[in-house]
Amino acid sequence: MSTAVETREGKREFVRFTLSQRIEHVIQIISFTTLVVTGVAQKYNTHQVAEWIIHAFGGIESTRTIHRLMGVILIVESVVHVALIGWRFARGERQYHMLPRFKDLRDAYHMILYFVGIRKHRARFDRYDFRQKAEYWSLVWGTVVMIATGLMMWFPVQTTAFLPGEVIPAAKAAHGAEGLLAFLAILIWHMYSAHLAPEVFPFDTTIFTGKISEERMIHEHPIEYERLVGQTGEENPSPASDKDHEQVQNEAPATAVAVQSSGSGGGGMDPGSRT
């Protein structure tokens, strides 16, 4: 692992996302938002707001063209994403932080117990917590479904050459429902963890700047923090046991570490990421 520690005004920051990951995120924002707007308008096309949106996009044919153009951008971005992972693997930079583990289930259970007051302390997370992994893999699942069903509707003749005709209306049903699910999930989950959560309100900038403060690292990703700091030998690794978050607060050099921790934002675009 490359060193991930930088210095700025006496405070330490960690590089969390590479430039290519940050660009990927921006592409996702543009394509996802446009796809949702043009897609939901088509799904509920009899609604007045939908009619207004379709009109604003220059009519139904041009709305569809834009939707498909954005779909192509999403496909290209997904292919690039997978290719980058493959490339890193080929170079020997193999990382498995984004893979789901049994610990994620335990962490989720732990957090719920913590919220209801049964456990005293938060779960300790590694580079990606279970919420980020859930969002990442939801995005993967959703993208696969949306691309597959979208292409089926775009190329019905070619699709029915090897699949029964009924898959076309089924694809339409799935595309609409999955799109709605993705839209609502992003609206609720991602907006919450990246914007509205008390710790990050109003805006978690990590996915745009690529950097995360040492305080937040200690608070939100203690396992990763210890691994990094331990390896660089600049600080003694913390005890492996469940760490009291007030202790973490005390260790952290001053300032605004929130009472609660939450997502580091961005939803973890890439399992084979930096450090």
Add this chain to the structure above:
Amino acid sequence: MLCYLFAPRPRVVGPLFCLVMLTASPARAQEAPAASSSSPGPAVPDGEPSLVPHTLAGRADCLSCHGPAGAHPFPVDHARRSNKTCTACHISTRSTGGGARDKRTSPHVTNNYCLACHGTPTAAMVLPDGERLSLFIDQAEYEHSTHGRSHMPCTACHTAQTEYPHPPVTAKTRRELSRGIVQQSCFSCHEKVFEQFKESVHGKALVEAGNVDVPGCPDCHGIHDIAAPHTPLFRLESPDTCSKCHADPKLAEKYGMSAHVTESYLNDFHGATIRLARQEDPDIASYKAVCYDCHGIHDIRKVEDPASHVVAEQLVETCRRCHPGADASFPAAWTSHYEPDRERWPIVYWVNFAYKILIPGVLGPMILYILLDLVRAVINRMKGAKHG
């Protein structure tokens, strides 16, 4: 105001309701220009075609002279008109020994003659069934119609109403009246359409059974506002045209049809596009399928009819007209106006079912988790405030 002078000919002179008609004769053909300048604007162009004396007056087979190989072949733009319909436009002048007059440019009576009465917005009559039938003809609307633009006289269709007073109306209802005119007039020119139409599900009922529920020409094409059926607007409006009957629950029940075919069409890809395109701009040329692209136009059959365009054996051919290369499994991509259920479209049904569970199943826990987190944040803050 009581005197109307119509020109060029035939001239109708006299007060309203007391009309004296001076019928045309070849000898007066040259008087036209002078008369027209003082006229209130006739619907027919000035003048008449020059009359060629017919030495063979009354001969039945026009084509013996006017066929492509004859001494006086008909104009090239007449190529698609059949021999039988020569007399639909051309009046044979047997008695005078003169030539044939063109009904279209030189009718027995001009449109202004008719409009003297029918141009009054309040003109109306009550039919035996009690329905009030407006007799008003909007001249501007008619002249904009496809027949009006080619200067067709009223009497081309209203063949019985060439004189005043008119023969008494025998039809009891508006639809009956319109059927009479359709049978008598539309098909005398639109012969090929009639050949198709009389074999269709609508035409059979109309022609053979005298059914007045089925559409005749005016129900789809309009009456005095008939527009060319090749315009984008006609196409975009056509689902509404069919819906006038096919979304009517009463007619659906009477004939055992579904009243939801328009709804299911509009819910699907083709229909939604057509609806939105029309809303955007009624002159958009959208190529998405409308009712008649699949079901046919004048040759609509019952869906089960082996000659139907949409019968199972024929459907893929119909799809291929827009989707070239479509495979035999392609037609199943259209749910045939049915709402997907477990028996009919199981894959669609189960996909919908799965998402009905998946969406709340995913969003519910998310919302719950967020609420728990927020509640804990509030509790911690309160505790912190107490301790601090």
